[in-house]
Every structure is written in structure tokens, then in C-alpha cells.
């Protein structure tokens with residue numbers, strides 16, 4: 189006769205301090221083999237993040253918080269949260285309903301991918317450095333905006349810019365609308381429901397950025413539960429991962445000012461981009477972890493080459509979602 193599996197949270201209700209919870213939950217997450225990279229890159233930081241936010245404590249809390257005594261209802265809340273995370277494999281950010289890019293907080297839920305883009309490192313400095321000296325960014329657009337996080341970073345980073353943002357998902361745009369409002373940017377960030385640029389009004393942008401779906405469909409089919417919990421269409425870049433990227437590159441030529449730039453985060457498609465778009469002179473921006481996975485194309489190269497060198501874009505071939513997306517640096521380090 190098979191014995192029922194032991195409850196991995198047995199005894200957790202007796203843990204009396206956040207510090208005791210931290211040790212227990214770190215081991216719990218490691219043993220459960222949860223997938224990381226959406227909020228933190230190791231089990232300790234993910235556990236600490238969940239403890240602090242479940243207790244309503246700031247991420248900058250010092251070590252003294254780990255010694256405070258927990259009330260019974262706080263222990264019960266922690267137990268419920270870690271059960272959802274370790275047993276049900278719900279992503280931490282969907283449990284807290286928030287995600288952070290640097291100092292910026294965003295509402296997230298199952299309607300959007302959890303923000304963790306390399307553009308956090310590149311807006312505004314590295315992108316501005318690619319533009320001709322003295323360029324004032326007045327028009328920018330974030331294609332495939334999801335929660336609106338990168339459009340909002342653009343608006344904060346380029347305070348003179350009017351920013352457009354588009355996504356094909358009406359659900360994602362509902363979340364983006366809330367975030368734009370909470371960042372007090374409704375007068376500077378316009379949202380459009382659009383398949384890439386199809387329904388975005390014409391404009392000559394100084395900057396086009398995008399963190400599009402870029403995973404090959406077959407990878408998406410095998411992703412860990414945490415990544416499968418994100419909208420499939422946030423990951424799935426079609427058969428070879430390049431379907432949306434091709435369409436974006438093709439359409440961008442007519443949307444850029446003569447000095448403008450198109451910057452795309454492409455995950456593991458570095459070699460594929462260099463191969464297929466060599467004639468467009470791709471340039472790669474360095475990132476802190478050395479993945480250098482953001483490519484820049486200049487308007488002049490796009491127009492000179494007549495834009496598309498590979499297969500013509502085929503919007504209908506795009507389908508749904510995967511997960512080699514960049515892990516976000518954990519913010520909750522101080523309370524160790």
C-alpha cells in the first residue's frame with residue numbers, strides 16, 4: 189500500500205520568527221525544485237522576498253525584522269503563501285501581485301509576464317549613447333508592452349518623450365493601463381492594441397524598443413510550471429522564435445526618424461539574428477551578466493537594406509509562449 193506523501197510544510201505553523209521562516213522556506217523551495225528567475229535568482233532571496241511582502245514589510249528592511257515575533261495569523265499567512273509557491277508552483281510575483289524593475293513597482297497578475305527585462309540596464313544611458321550626440325528623445329515606442337513596464341521606464345528615463353506602447357493582448361493592456369495611471373503617466377504614455385505596428389498610428393520615432401516573444405514554440409511546450417503560468421503568447425515566438433521579431437524589423441523601417449534606433453531583446457537568438465539580418469548591421473549592447481542579448485538596428489541600415497533579408501514576416505504564424513528570460517536581480521538582500 190502506498191503511503192501518502194508527507195506534507196512538506198508540516199511543522200511550519202510553529203515557526204515563531206521571520207528568521208526561522210527564512211531558514212525553513214529556503215530549504216523548502218530548494219527541496220521542491222521550484223523554478224527561479226522571475227523574482228530572484230536563488231531560493232534564499234525568493235524566500236526572503238515572500239516573507240517580507242507577505243508581512244507587509246519593506247524590501248529594504250534591516251536584519252532586525254528577522255527576530256520579531258510573529259502573530260498566529262501572520263504564521264498562517266506565511267504557511268498559505270509558501271504552500272502556493274512550493275506545492276502549487278505559483279510564481280512569487282503572482283502571489284504578491286507586484287514586480288519590481290529597479291526602484292519601480294508594477295502591478296502584475298496572470299494576465300502579464302512578470303517583468304525582468306535587460307532594458308532596465310539600458311534605459312536611458314546605453315540607448316541614449318547609441319543616438320547621435322545631443323539627440324533629444326521626443327518620440328519613443330515600446331512594442332509588445334505587456335504590463336507596460338518598459339514604456340514606463342522609457343517615460344521616466346526620457347522625460348521629454350511622448351511614449352507609445354502596444355500589445356496584441358487586451359488583457360495585458362488592461363494591466364498596463366493601471367500601471368501607467370499609477371505612475372502618473374497617462375498624459376505621456378499612449379496604449380494601443382495592435383499586432384506589432386499594424387494598428388499603431390504613424391510616427392517617426394527616435395527610439396523603438398521591444399522585448400517580444402522570442403522562444404521557439406517547442407521550448408514553450410516544455411517549460412517549468414512557473415513559466416507556464418505566464419501568458420503563452422508572451423513567450424512564443426513561433427517555430428524558430430523569430431516570427432514577431434521579423435515582422436517588427438520589417439515594419440520598423442517606416443516608423444523611425446532618420447537618426448532613430450530599433451532595440452530588441454532577443455534571448456538566445458544572438459547567432460540567428462547575426463545570420464539572418466547581417467545586412468542590417470546588427471550591433472549588440474553589453475549587459476552586466478555578459479549575455480549581451482539586446483540588438484540595435486539603425487534606421488539608416490534598415491532603409492538602405494530595404495529592411496527584410498530573410499523570409500517575409502507572417503503574422504498569422506505567430507502563436508503562443510518559454511523561459512530563458514533574464515532573471516531579475518533580487519532586491520531583498522539587506523535582511524540576511
Ligand SMILES: C[S@@+](CC[C@H](N)C(=O)[O-])C[C@H]1O[C@@H](n2cnc3c(N)ncnc32)[C@H](O)[C@@H]1O
Nearest residue numbers: 303305332333334355356357383384399401422
Ligand atoms: C516577453 S513579453 C514582454 C512584456 C513586457 N515588455 C516586459 O518586458 O515585461 C511579450 C509581449 O508581447 C505580446 N505579444 C505577443 N504577440 C504580439 C504581437 N503579434 N503584437 C504585439 N504584441 C504581442 C504579449 O502579449 C506579451 O505581452
